[in-house]
Amino acid sequence: MPKREVVALDIGGTNLRYGLVRNNKIIRFVRRPTPSGKEALLNAIFNSIDEMIENENNVRGIGIASPGPLRNGIILNPPNISLKNFDLKKAVQKEARMKVEIDNDAKCVALAESVLGVRKKNFFVLTLGTGIGGGVVIDGKVYNSRDIGTELGDIYLTSEKRFEELASGKAISQRTQEIFGRELLVQDLLRTKGKRAKKVLDEVVEYLGQGIGSLINIFNPEIVVLAGGMREAGEEFLKRIEEEAKKYISLPKEYDIVWSKLKEPGVLGASLLID
Numbered sequence: 001m002p003k004r005e006v007v008a009l010d011i012g013g014t015n016l017r018y019g020l021v022r023n024n025k026i027i028r029f030v031r032r033p034t035p036s037g038k039e040a041l042l043n044a045i046f047n048s049i050d051e052m053i054e055n056e057n058n059v060r061g062i063g064i065a066s067p068g069p070l071r072n073g074i075i076l077n078p079p080n081i082s083l084k085n086f087d088l089k090k091a092v093q094k095e096a097r098m099k100v101e102i103d104n105d106a107k108c109v110a111l112a113e114s115v116l117g118v119r120k121k122n123f124f125v126l127t128l129g130t131g132i133g134g135g136v137v138i139d140g141k142v143y144n145s146r147d148i149g150t151e152l153g154d155i156y157l158t159s160e161k162r163f164e165e166l167a168s169g170k171a172i173s174q175r176t177q178e179i180f181g182r183e184l185l186v187q188d189l190l191r192t193k194g195k196r197a198k199k200v201l202d203e204v205v206e207y208l209g210q211g212i213g214s215l216i217n218i219f220n221p222e223i224v225v226l227a228g229g230m231r232e233a234g235e236e237f238l239k240r241i242e243e244e245a246k247k248y249i250s251l252p253k254e255y256d257i258v259w260s261k262l263k264e265p266g267v268l269g270a271s272l273l274i275d
Contacts, residue, residue: 006274007052009045010065010105010266013080013130013170014229017264018048020056021271024116026264028052038082045088046095053096061099061274062092065108065266068133069148073102076148080130080170101273103146108269109227109260110135111142115272117262123221125260126152126212129228132164136219157210167207169229175200186233205237209244212257216249227260235259 005027010017012034019029030048035041045064053059066088067078073089075081092100103111110125114137121140127133134152136143144150153164165171169185176184179196186204189197212224226238242257249255262268 004060005056005058006061006063006271007049007059008063008065008267008271009048010108010264010270011041011045011067011081012105012266013067016044016048017267018052019264019267020052020059021268024268024271026267029264029267034081036082038086041082042091045092049092049096059098061101062096063108063270063273064088064092064100064102065105065270066102067131068104068106069151070102070104071148072146073100079164099274101146103142103270103273104133104135104150105266105269106133106135106152107142107145107150108135108273109133109225109265110137110269111145111272112262112265112269113137113225113227113260114140114142116268117260117265118223118225118258120222122219123223123225124152124215124219125225125227126215127228127266128168128208128226128230130169132168132211133228134215152211152215155211155214157207163207163211167204167211172200172204175203186230186237190233190237201240205240205244208241209246210248212241213245213248216245216255217251220251220253221255224255224257225260226257227262227265231259 006021016034017031019026035044069076074087075083089102106127125135132153134150136150173183189201
């Protein structure tokens with residue numbers, strides 16, 4: 001039998017990741033900065049697909065992980081990319097002339113974790129990147145797959161600000177720009193000595209602990225999986241988040257909070273959208 005392959009894209013606010021996936025393994029992979037502007041982003045998406053399909057005869061479909069909210073392939077009002085109320089599924093189908101499936105990027109990560117990663121029946125994923133996305137698996141199925149909802153980054157931690165506005169990569173960049181005059185990542189803050197760096201880190205850890213602890217109280221998960229660019233901050237940062245989250249968990253139970261061990265869970269999850 002010929003090998004069946006899937007082209008998979010993960011559209012992020014900072015990076016566009018895409019590859020060719022064969023039998024749940026990424027055999028070709030590219031990461032590029034996400035262009036700003038609708039036309040530039042669409043051209044980048046189409047060119048990425050063409051690049052992966054070229055000289056391949058066994059591609060059976062295209063799976064796309066996109067920022068949400070979205071419904072039935074239509075991207076509604078994502079905060080970090082320039083496609084609003086746009087039917088991306090229809091546009092890609094017209095261009096590529098093959099099966100296309102699209103879901104929320106964090107739900108794709110949850111799908112990948114369910115099938116290839118932690119393989120638990122009940123858990124939630126937080127993608128800590130430019131924004132904060134959420135995917136929930138209940139009884140082995142991704143909740144609200146290919147529909148709106150589970151925007152876990154939109155829970156309010158203060159009277160005015162959402163989880164995403166306080167603890168995402170974008171929030172950290174804005175805060176460090178104000179304080180240091182340049183944008184820093186969490187891993188930069190961990191290496192930086194001084195009271196200012198410590199203050200920003202303490203704030204981020206507190207907000208992440210509040211958000212994760214609150215979500216644990218809602219879902220009572222078997223495990224919590226964290227993915228996204230913030231994973232590069234490593235185990236020291238994760239331990240701080242775990243300790244902070246314990247302060248806000250009211251359920252009488254211990255919970256494991258882990259980084260995703262899948263190298264590109266968004267791309268893998270997108271590929272799994274194609275049956």
